[in-house]
Amino acid sequence: MFGVRGRTAHLAWYRTDEAAAEVAFLHGFSDSAQCWEPLIRAMPGIRALAIDARGHGESGLPEEPIRYAAHRDDAALVLSSQPRDGGMVVVGHSMGAMSAAYLAASRPDQVRAVVLEDPPTGAPSAGQQDEQWSVPRWLADLRALDLPSRIARGRSEDPAWPDDELEPWAMSKAQLNPHLFDLPFQEAAPLTDLLAAITCPVLLIHGDTERGSLISTEYAVRCARAAAGEFRAVHIAGTGHSVRRDNRPRYIAELSRFLDRYR
Template identity: 80%
Template sequence: MLGMRGRTDHLTWYRTDEAAAEVVFLHGFTDSAQCWDPVIRALPGVRTLAIDARGHGESGLPDEPIRYTAHRDDAALVLSDQPENGGVVVVGHSMGAMAAAYLAASRPDLVRAVVLEDPPTGAPGNHQDEPWSEPEWLAELRALELPDRIARGRANDPGWPDDELEPWAVSKGQVNPHLFDLTFQQAGPLTELLAAITCPVLLIHGDTDRGGLISPEYAEQCAQAAAGEFHAVHIPEAGHSVHRDNRPRYLAELTAFLTHHDPKDAR
């Protein structure tokens, strides 16, 4: 359970143990570190750390463009502030998965293995910083009181476990609206990042007809591009939030990967 709160520069993070973390969680867009609590509760004995991304949860928001390289550097900053432990397994969802991929590609000294849950595929080209705006659905949620946000989540995703709804709803109210006053730069191709990642990679994805971003065909492209050990798992009856839509299967795949790539083996 996430309980021990810490601060590194503008970033807030939470961990389950005073000792060095073994597994680090990076959340998706508009979520927060606390959204990982239901998953972390199901991993007894695993020392974990979860980070609030800039502009999310209780983290601050530097006045600079929003880029995946910034999310990467934020995660590296927190991990560099932790005791040396031989590298961690980084688990990311969506925005957090792409940040995890950037981190694994550039900082192999920090990352022992990486789990990417339905990351964006990215796009080729030299991307520029561009203006963006708050999604209408987020503005509507932020305008609601917490009980009404929870009720909206339950209505939209009736298959989610009950313990997912409150942290999800709380996180939407924590998103800093000034995030959208800054410019945004989209990610480069996921396949190019995988070509630079030498540690083991687990790609978890759901059904594209339920909102998943990764198709089986693209997962195969990722497998062909990967420089190191790579395994893709399609979890049916799940969309973009695989860990919420089909938690039992997600936990089975995650636990098996963590057992196979136990960070304790590095010490």
């Protein structure tokens, strides 16, 4: 699917073809850029760029604390290496959505519009101190399995996911650099604070909190009130944290409508 592969500093990135990308994709924690391939393949005509976050996929891991400001600067570095007049639409999931929000808030020259798929809400104390973290149990359990077993686990736990989602999801877990957890990390700033600094159009897509979505309908209303620019929240019922995997047709419909207007 990705016809062009490259590196900028420590970062691996992938593009659909030689043409300048119009949409940049930032993945979630423990995923990789390859996890966007099934969605991009289902949306022919999109000229896409996807980036492996530091410590994920084929990207390197600088010896410094893990901060969203660093993820923002990583994305800005790659986008600067292949600029597009007026910036790109940036689509992010989870960790990648928060990184996209940081980028849109500070680099309006690079982001013409932003799509946030179930980002974390952030923490009021962000920026005050770095903390230590450890490998989540669910991730440690997955990494202990071979690839076929990880795929089988994914199919068992998320039977509604399209089959083409499972292999890149399973492969990304083994690619994650375990040294990531030796580095201190810093929580994100509150999403509402970031939205107050974002002037470009924002599409927030979320699912049901009882199914694992990080964004509730009530919090989405708070986001709408905080947003400085054009803002729309879409709740896709019956989905959890990975909205696009739980209901790809509806996700594509919402994303396509947004891209048709802003890319």
